[in-house]
Amino acid sequence: MSQYHTVIGLETHAELNTKTKIFCGCKNEFGSKSNTNVCPVCLGLPGALPVLNRSVVEYAVRMGLALNCTINGVSHMDRKNYFYPDLPKAYQISQSFVPICENGFVEFWYDGQVRRVRIERIHIEEDAGKLVHAGDRAEETYIDLNRCGVPLIEIVSKPDLRSSGEAYAYLKTLKAILAYLGICDCQMQEGSIRCDVNVSVNKEGEALGTRCEMKNVNSFSAVSRAIDYESDRQTELLKSGESIHQQTFRWDDIKGKNYLMRSKENADDYRYFPEPDIPSVFISESDINKLAETIPELPNAKMIRYVTEYGLDTKEAEYIAFDQSLSQFFDECINTHKYPAKSYCSWIMGELAKHLNASQKGLSQTRLTSAMLNDLLDAVNSNVISNSAAKSVFEVLLEKGGEVDSIIAELGLAQISDTKTLESIAKQVIDNNEKTVQDYHSGRSNALGFLIGQCMKHSNNKANPVKVKEILLTLLG
């Protein structure tokens, strides 16, 4: 009997961080006092009219270009009609018939290979307000309309994802791209990225199964849990000979369960029709080209390059590639062609990551440059300082910057490679550690290491460990 496969499609909503809302001049700002960033337009007062914020169009086009989409030179806004207390006009202005971007794809590194997920469309729309339920009492619900009219893009994937892990990697990739483009704050806890998750299961070679949708899943890990839950549920049903009905659920991440919202038979009819208050959205070929020029090499491409060209492991490649300033720094280092990518990577993943984690800073808040790191590596490679001394210098470079040579001098960290000095240290260590010397001669392998360590200690970590070893070996015979 063949196995069931999971098929996943994601609709990802990302709030754009334009200065103002999509259809009015109100501030697009999270965390303001309730119902203060509002005006007749976003309150849906009689007579108010929407005016499309051009930045929203540009942001969406940039995301479309990043996801290899066709950009529609003419697209339209449409109305999606439904009643809900957080939706003041009783319709959401969205794009149904002709979205601004369609037919794209995104590639990312997952499970040891490059995966490609097709993008069906990206469209622009407005967010709704927020219901605030006061306490447990059902009769007290407040509405905060600050979020009404916050611009969103909805990125709709084809059902090309095959596992919760892959969906997670896809979402992390989208998030990194949004951050690279600087068009979304990507604050999950503020709801700036949300997902609707479509899941179906089928057997190899069969047509796609009936899909179920889970609405408004708020974190990537919740998406992953929801997928596993739903895929298991559907598989169990099919195994026991039942069929799947097209249904929409609300995912409760705390309880780890799905709650039925509606079945296909009573699905909402949104009565989409063209928004008469907003003329067609035009974007010219030359504007598209100009926007294309603003798009840097993206994190997913970088990650693939780091893995396939420089042999970084997945974790390292992701850590560096998904952080714009880190990857910029890494690429700068690589472009100097002085040291192998791996050496830079180990400094980034080691001392730099440690420092950034501890200080809760980004690379841009440090003073480090690629030239400094190269100078430091030069000093280590030419035996001017030891590896451990280099760490101290690195710390100074991060905090204060400066010349590697002068930091070494200031800290008195220059490595001792002078044979005479090292010989006298080694002799002293050998004299003081008779027992270990005996151990060495009786073949204990770690004895030499201990003696080297003692030499380092005596030299305040300044001794050249390679030379120390040579000298010890000679002296011990």
Add this chain to the structure above:
Amino acid sequence: MELFEYKAFELAQMLTDKQISSSELVSAFINRINTVDKKLNAFITKCFDDALEQARIIDQKRVSGANLPLIAGIPIGIKDNISVKGLKMTCGSKMLENYVAPYDAAVIEKLRQSGGIMLGKLNMDEFAMGSSNQTSYFGACRDPYDTSKVSGGSSGGCAAAVSAGEAACALGSDTGGSIRQPSAFCGTVGFKPTYGTVSRYGLTAFASSFDQIGTVCKCVKDTAMLFDVISDKDHRDSTSVDKKYNCYNSLCSDAYGLKIGVPRELFESVSHPDIIDSFNRSVNLFKDTGAQIIDISIENTKLALAAYYVISSAEASSNLGRFDGVRFGYRAKDCKDINDIFIRSRTQGFGDECKRRIMLGTFVLSAGFYDDYYKKALAAAKMITKRLDSLFEQVDIIALPTSPETAFAVGDKLDDPVKMYQSDVFTVFANIAGIPAISVPCGVDKNGLPIGLQLMSKRFDEQVLLNAAYAFESAFEGIPKPRL
């Protein structure tokens, strides 16, 4: 002659010449309203104190030598679907009975900037849905020529008020004939400009693709004067166009060589002989002034009314969604949950005609019906627009009756909505095509009820249209004033 009987441009001259003060003028109109409005029911909200205060300010400015716009100090009425900050805006509905508008519509800003004085808010069919002003929650507005008859609608309050001298002029809205038809009924000049020439910002939407603010005046010259004030580009209305008019100063009554197309087949079925007679006499009058009359055919005319009602109802069903009892407007009492608030507030807050259009519009947009109704209606509208565009390559003006009938009795047609919808059969073309159209009085029927002549021109040809209307008005002997 009483002050309220003068035309607005004459009053403007008298104000400029300091023969009268705005305070006197406003007081005269207030007296007139107090005398006659109980017979007409044109006003829903009156703001006399504020009007007098504004008049006093204008008078002071004038005395101190300020150079004021023509409209400064002139008393004006506003249809009650246009937002005026601090005033109730009911839209003729129980739904908004107590809604106070928190901001000014673009046209109200324009009026305030030019010193126009608002007397109050004028009666209308509920949310502008109706052709007789009988669907108003605040009662029908009546025709000053015969108060047993309807004023027409939906801008019935505007037409009645201007006709009866309760306002020197008025701002209305026209979605399918809502300015022109009541103007024909009440003997006023009703003008719907090109879609986009006057900002809709602050006009409560009925059918956004067709809605257009326009003017109701005593004469064409007043129309040009008021239109110049309100037309402008407004960045808050994305459908607004960048065009500024100066029609008043360029107004010219010469119709010589004007090509006027007459689509006779369109009104062959009009059963009212007086309307056909008046129309024929009007055409002859044009001929006498040197205009050239050309027979034309609009084609597919039967589709127009159906397309209009499908599209307008579809848009209305969406536009009226916001009246849900949650944030403002009427909310039903003792609701048990949110759906209960939605359903009962809307059931109790809307009148029958609104509900009918909401249901109609909801139906034509529903999955499975969209293609058969809404999409087909859009295609029909496009076809008619194209045809009119090509006709305007042959003619400057298209002339036809404004309405197939004169004012009918209060109570008539209320139980026959389709018959009521037929009232718009000649007016919807201009809304579908977005072209300007005007109704000017061209006679009275055997009962003394006014008849309107409708003229249309191509988009943005307001000057040509107003000139043609002005030429007609100058050549025509006029109709008697209403006796109240």
